[in-house]
Amino acid sequence: MRLSWDQFFMAQSHLIANRSTCTRLAVGATIVRDRRIIAAGYNGSISGGVHCTDEGCYVIDGHCVRTIHAEMNAVLQCAKFGVPTQNAEIYVTHFPCLQCCKALIQAGIKKVYYANDYKNHPYAVELFEAAKVETIHVPFETPLEDVYAQDKLTFVAELLQALEAQNMDSEQLKKHYERAKALFAKEL
Numbered sequence: 001m002r003l004s005w006d007q008f009f010m011a012q013s014h015l016i017a018n019r020s021t022c023t024r025l026a027v028g029a030t031i032v033r034d035r036r037i038i039a040a041g042y043n044g045s046i047s048g049g050v051h052c053t054d055e056g057c058y059v060i061d062g063h064c065v066r067t068i069h070a071e072m073n074a075v076l077q078c079a080k081f082g083v084p085t086q087n088a089e090i091y092v093t094h095f096p097c098l099q100c101c102k103a104l105i106q107a108g109i110k111k112v113y114y115a116n117d118y119k120n121h122p123y124a125v126e127l128f129e130a131a132k133v134e135t136i137h138v139p140f141e142t143p144l145e146d147v148y149a150q151d152k153l154t155f156v157a158e159l160l161q162a163l164e165a166q167n168m169d170s171e172q173l174k175k176h177y178e179r180a181k182a183l184f185a186k187e188l
């Protein structure tokens, strides 16, 4: 089972969302060009600023104004280091807000892959359409597989065989076998 590109980039966005410092929503964004990651961002304060996670959110009109959104951070990282975003694609954990939508269009992003709908603003949808920016819903399927699964399965099988060799009570042994079977059902 080889990981698809979509799921790989979506996994990156979900991973970096864990760096978010805003308690209201953790968002991650990954900008990709020619199947290469060129930038990534999460929603958080400006560099060196205080964090919502420490001081609480700074809310005005129902929005936290302290943070820079993940998409914006990713685009700004490109600006900072002089990386072109023309014709690039972005993978985001949540559908972009109106401000980010406009920034992405203006930065020349051509495709927006999003895992979750999030208050999808009708005007953002309209602007994306007018700018011919494709928005594609790609639900994240938590594809991170356990690379040690086979080792664990082999180890448990050896343990069960050793127990059998020790003449363990057959009812007890059966329970252990069933437990192992349920646990490894996915891998088998």
Ligand SMILES: [Zn+2]
Pocket (backbone or CB within 6 Å): 021, 022, 023, 024, 052, 056, 057, 058, 064, 065, 066, 067
């Ligand atoms: Zn906040």
Ligand SMILES: [Zn+2]
Pocket (backbone or CB within 6 Å): 069, 070, 071, 096, 097, 098, 099, 100, 101
């Ligand atoms: Zn935004």
